[in-house]
Amino acid sequence: MNEILTLSALSILVVSFGVGIVVGLTGMGGGALMTPALIFLGVNPTAAVANDLVAAAANKSVGAVVHAREGSPNLRLAAWLIVGSVPTAAAGAFIIDAVGTDESQTTFVKTAIGCALIFTAVTYTLRMYLGMRAAARGVVAGDTDPAVRPIPTLIVGAVGGLLVGITSVGSGSLIMVALLLLYPTLSAVRLVGTDLVQAVPLVMSAAITHVIVSGVDVGVLVPLIVGGMPGTFLGARIANRVPQAVVRRGIVIVLSLTGLTLLGVPPVAIGLIAAGLVILGPVVWALVREQVNRPVPAADSADGPAESAPQRSGSSGGSPGDHGA
Numbered sequence: 001m002n003e004i005l006t007l008s009a010l011s012i013l014v015v016s017f018g019v020g021i022v023v024g025l026t027g028m029g030g031g032a033l034m035t036p037a038l039i040f041l042g043v044n045p046t047a048a049v050a051n052d053l054v055a056a057a058a059n060k061s062v063g064a065v066v067h068a069r070e071g072s073p074n075l076r077l078a079a080w081l082i083v084g085s086v087p088t089a090a091a092g093a094f095i096i097d098a099v100g101t102d103e104s105q106t107t108f109v110k111t112a113i114g115c116a117l118i119f120t121a122v123t124y125t126l127r128m129y130l131g132m133r134a135a136a137r138g139v140v141a142g143d144t145d146p147a148v149r150p151i152p153t154l155i156v157g158a159v160g161g162l163l164v165g166i167t168s169v170g171s172g173s174l175i176m177v178a179l180l181l182l183y184p185t186l187s188a189v190r191l192v193g194t195d196l197v198q199a200v201p202l203v204m205s206a207a208i209t210h211v212i213v214s215g216v217d218v219g220v221l222v223p224l225i226v227g228g229m230p231g232t233f234l235g236a237r238i239a240n241r242v243p244q245a246v247v248r249r250g251i252v253i254v255l256s257l258t259g260l261t262l263l264g265v266p267p268v269a270i271g272l273i274a275a276g277l278v279i280l281g282p283v284v285w286a287l288v289r290e291q292v293n294r295p296v297p298a299a300d301s302a303d304g305p306a307e308s309a310p311q312r313s314g315s316s317g318g319s320p321g322d323h324g325a
Helices: 008-025 031-040 045-070 075-098 102-136 149-166 174-182 186-216 218-241 246-262 269-293
Strands: none
Touching: 008 149, 008 174, 008 218, 008 246, 031 045, 031 102, 031 149, 031 218, 031 246, 045 075, 045 149, 045 186, 045 218, 075 102, 075 149, 075 174, 075 186, 102 149, 102 174, 102 246, 102 269, 149 174, 149 186, 174 186, 246 269
16 A cells, blocks of 8 residues: 555656546547656656556546447457457567566667657657548548458557557557548547447557566556546546647657657757757648648649548548647
8 A cells, every 4th residue: 555655656646647638638549648658757668568558458448338338439340450459469568578688678668669659649640630631621520331451450450459569559549540541431439439449458468468477566557547537537528628739739749759768869859859849840730731721723623523522531530629730
């Protein structure tokens, strides 16, 4: 009991509450934010991954049950993702364990998380761009299930599962973007529901093997769950009152800088990159938005009605608020 009532545990509780708010606001996968936060709080990287996976398994189960009751997931699509992801997610802990000494494992996991965060920042930016482009073209959410493409879906599940198993990053961000690209006619609610349903066995598989290999720290796990659940609830409640575009672009900047830090980039370089992202980022994004919102010339629209006429597609719905990015 004493290991729960410590300053370190209190810090983790506060941070997990804050991360939970962000997850509730944006739907962003908590692992991309919580795992590096635990590392910066002094938790060993392998322990950070293990404890975050166990906490995520509990939190995602709640969301998956809600979506399953509402009938939103595409269960056939989720099944193919699960077949691909569960074995590779389970292998993550054993891959880390096979790296060698504790020091080698720490270096390996930090590097893997750093690369995963950079990749997540890039794909999250792509997700915002797809939502903005869909909104500019008058795309509305579809209401029919697309034909499942087994092989590409299996590959997405396998790659996503391996990434989650090693870093705990990717179940709610990278896989979501891949689904957007593979199934653009999948509606927003089905996209989120499908991702949540497939994420439960994926995260559980990774969590179980991490517990077997390295165990969990009660002083880390309990504050993660106790702080994360109410934070996520609060974030979801205030989501409509917070400017999503600012929050989402802020997340991309945080992920990028955190990833670079874990990869060992010098602080001076990170400071310069941060200044560039903060100052030039909004300018570049405004130019992109202007280009996307530019009306399609009549000559171009004559080539085919699909580009100018509204379509029924799910790419508009990565998450509520993408369109305003």
